[in-house]
Amino acid sequence: xxxxxxxxxxxxxxxxxxxxxxxxxxxxKLRDTLLENREKIEDALHADLNKERTESxxxxxxxxxxDISHQIRHLRKNMKRQRAKTPLAQFKGTSFRLAHxxxxxxxxxxxxxxxxxxxxxxxxxxxAGNTAVLKPSEYSPKTTALLQEILxxxxxxxxxxxxxxxxxxTTALLQEKWDNIFFTGGERVGKIVYEAASRNLTPVTLELxxxxxxxxxxxxxxxxxxxxxxxxxxxxAGQTCVAPDYVLVQEDVREKFLSSMKKWIGILYPNSLENxxxxxxxxxxxxxxxxxxxxxxxxLLGGKSDREKEKIEPTLLDPRPKSPVMNEEIFGPLxxxxxxxxxxxxxxxxxxxPTPLALYLFCEDRKLEQxxxxxxxxGGGCINDxxxxxxxxxxxxxxxxxxxxxxxxxxxxxxxFSHYRSIVKKATWIDLPFRYTPYTDLKRKLIEMFLK
Ligand code: NAD
Numbered sequence: 001x002x003x004x005x006x007x008x009x010x011x012x013x014x015x016x017x018x019x020x021x022x023x024x025x026x027x028x029k030l031r032d033t034l035l036e037n038r039e040k041i042e043d044a045l046h047a048d049l050n051k052e053r054t055e056s057x058x059x060x061x062x063x064x065x066x067d068i069s070h071q072i073r074h075l076r077k078n079m080k081r082q083r084a085k086t087p088l089a090q091f092k093g094t095s096f097r098l099a100h101x102x103x104x105x106x107x108x109x110x111x112x113x114x115x116x117x118x119x120x121x122x123x124x125x126x127x128a129g130n131t132a133v134l135k136p137s138e139y140s141p142k143t144t145a146l147l148q149e150i151l152x153x154x155x156x157x158x159x160x161x162x163x164x165x166x167x168x169x170t171t172a173l174l175q176e177k178w179d180n181i182f183f184t185g186g187e188r189v190g191k192i193v194y195e196a197a198s199r200n201l202t203p204v205t206l207e208l209x210x211x212x213x214x215x216x217x218x219x220x221x222x223x224x225x226x227x228x229x230x231x232x233x234x235x236x237a238g239q240t241c242v243a244p245d246y247v248l249v250q251e252d253v254r255e256k257f258l259s260s261m262k263k264w265i266g267i268l269y270p271n272s273l274e275n276x277x278x279x280x281x282x283x284x285x286x287x288x289x290x291x292x293x294x295x296x297x298x299x300l301l302g303g304k305s306d307r308e309k310e311k312i313e314p315t316l317l318d319p320r321p322k323s324p325v326m327n328e329e330i331f332g333p334l335x336x337x338x339x340x341x342x343x344x345x346x347x348x349x350x351x352x353x354p355t356p357l358a359l360y361l362f363c364e365d366r367k368l369e370q371x372x373x374x375x376x377x378x379g380g381g382c383i384n385d386x387x388x389x390x391x392x393x394x395x396x397x398x399x400x401x402x403x404x405x406x407x408x409x410x411x412x413x414x415x416x417f418s419h420y421r422s423i424v425k426k427a428t429w430i431d432l433p434f435r436y437t438p439y440t441d442l443k444r445k446l447i448e449m450f451l452k
Contacts, residue, residue, distance in 0.1 A: 128415075235387070293330065300317060358380060
């Protein structure tokens, strides 16, 4: 790894990654290769997670392709000097900020959306003119091997390199001095990454997880809310960082909400254990973890599983107080449904957990909307929908507190992988004298006039 990094350092220093034409060409090549390998990618995602092809395209490859198009469309503008005002005290001058790549970037990705969460950061890193080493997850081995094959034949190792392996490899990678580290994964490993980065004062982005709540107010369009929650929760069998983790529904609409949830689970995921369009749990370890969360729980719907296929039905729970299912991020197809009388009660449940990555509110009440947005800390979210805030290039995506640090997507991906230099360019035909010694009363008055 040290040798690869040395080569990437040397390559970056040649300046070859800097020109517009080089960056654009790299992104275009990536787009063409992904399109050529579309079937192989979908096969790998099916093998690792039993993802159905349309779901794969909608939630992985399609989002990467749209991000590449966005980066190419905005590349010239993003690379340009960004003009800023110049204060009169600095007469005569012009001011601007200019993006410059950090250099050699490390990207560590999880297994749940292995194409999107490995290539999404890569697209930003390359658009911004960096080199990159990627470490996809060992838990999605087919997709990881395919990424290594595809990117290995597309780019020289001095520019982009994919390394495989688990904890040992990541630990070794984190011993090196990177110019920027982009990590997507859980809070526990996020802390390890942050600590390692601090040894070299390396800037990091941490895209983590957490328990993302859904609030369903009595004014909500209950049936539509249920349909959109079922979509957001059970896509990828609940293994989504921004999946609704638990629902808080206002007491008087609870029964209506539950019956709509049951109806939509039946329509969208019929015969889920037999249904090839329903993803599996990534591996036996996570399958067992999820089953252990089900123990002693009151099951409202579902709860059956198939160990051989590693599948668990979409399951609704009525959790006990202090239930383990309410203590950790679920990251699977189990959805606890709690109820509240007054919104303050919902706030106190949410604030008893660490800061969530997402929050979803279903209501038709503008005042409540304002109250929720002003009172609760969370990464991002939707009003009257789930998940889709991450599927736009025009909004930054990221967490806060324990759900993450920094953001990306669209122009924020370019910014995340760039350092912005602030420059003032002074004219040479005039040189105002009052900042120079010896100071006089007049100079002091002029300085005081400019600086207030
Ligand atoms: P993880 O933290 O276990 O693993 C992420 C990466 O870290 C993997 O590449 C893994 O090999 C590596 N790793 C694991 N243990 C390590 C260690 N001790 N030292 C160094 N590296 C190590 O996460 P995961 O299980 O792959 O993914 C699930 C988590 O990721 C969930 O918490 C989920 O919410 C979060 N997530 C967040 C986002 C986001 O965009 N915010 C997206 C997807 C997943």
